[in-house]
Amino acid sequence: MTQDANSPAAKPSLSRIVVTVCTYNESENIGRLLTEIRSSLPEADILVIDDESPDGTGQVVLDRAASDPKVYLHSRHGERGLGSATLFAFQHVIAQDYDILINLDADFSHHPRYLPELVKALQTTDADVAIGSRYVASGSIKGWPLKRHIMSKSINFWARSWMGLPIRDCSGSYRAYRCDLLRKVDFSEFRSRGYSVQEELLFRCARGGAKFTEVPIEFVDREVGESKINMNEAMKAVWIIARCGLEPKKKGTTERV
Template sequence: MTSGDSTTASAPSPRLLITLCTYNERENIERLIPELHDVAPDADILVIDDNSPDGTGALADTLADADPRVDVLHRAGKQGLGTAILAGFREGISRGYQHLINLDADFSHHPRHIPAMRALMETTDVAIGSRYVEGGGVIGWNWRRHVMSRGINLYARMMLGLPSRDNSGSFRCYTVSQLAELDLDRFRARGYAFQEEILYRLRRLGSRFQETPIVFEDRRFGESKISWRESVAAVWILFRLAIDRVFRVRVRRDAGLADTPAE
């Protein structure tokens, strides 16, 4: 497939698209995709690969050639997790899916949680796989990562007015029609802060959130891509979004309008 292009099936698209954003995940996706099919046989899977040096994209093409439910979107290089997820959103919107699930491609998010997440979509707009509700948890982290994750989630809740406990994880199911209401070109975050930004922007639309417990398991193969530089950048972007939130609240109050849910 050509860079920036993906194939489009001629048959009517199913209700669910699962997106996997990959960079050097060859060892994982060959095992992950069959497990996704086991729990969601009706779903299409879109691999969004940033020209992985380890050949993830080429392997994904091979898997796609053998299974019409698998497709690949090739990008020219590493452009950030946020932009990869947005690319998946655009595909989900343009193809007319009802729901879209995004999860990490390294088995940190186990497919076994998908059925519970899908069940929530009967009564909510966004189902959040949460490490921080009863029944959720994390396996394999040191204390520094626990502190960093807890801190960024508390910061996001306070600064952005988000009601959910886990705002930094990417394991979620979205209602595609609500994603279509967003201006995807206005997103500020290119990296991991995207997770909080999408919740903030959806909350401003009035989207309903529900959390379902998941156990986050540190990756089986490969190396983590989270760095302290990325964490600092996330804090800064969330601060800028908080300023935007305060400004919007003041403008609406001065105009005598009711606050939106995230405000």
């Protein structure tokens, strides 16, 4: 893992945890987010993948890293986009000696107070993926217009139906993964480079025999900054999900629920 180049030492604890955050123009959020992550999960490393944000997001992270040796920054040059940044973060982390990877958005829609619950879900059950879920009992969404509710419900229904996923919340990115599971995923097979990477991650994990659990969260729409999701991304997600659902199962693989 890098602060653009140096790898942190392996952690001696039973569960070596890293939290990944992908950013673009999140300077108004990232400093407070790093503070909240550190408060909620002090043992975790934090890796920020930034797509050369012109608003100085990367510099905020570097300033924090100067006083917190468990914070790391990787600045991507040239390529941009949340989906490809997420895939980069996952592949970068699984090459390291970590047990648990947790991914969350940078805009405080995924509050760090749920981090301990996601970790506990993996440490106390046989689940391979713990999902911060808006669509199970006690989960909720705050601040969305009707259009966003309809879009989200529709894409989740489509993913469950077409990909055969036994999950209520397929499109949210707030999740904890066992790294041993992720090391079995062939990232070269991914079709998505956009927002549909979240559904495809679950699909690839399920094809690898993963078990899932869902932890209720309150999802709060961002208060500062601009959302990057749009109807074009939603339509791309529909197409990617359709293509994944048509893939034949590999010989010898079983999907667990």
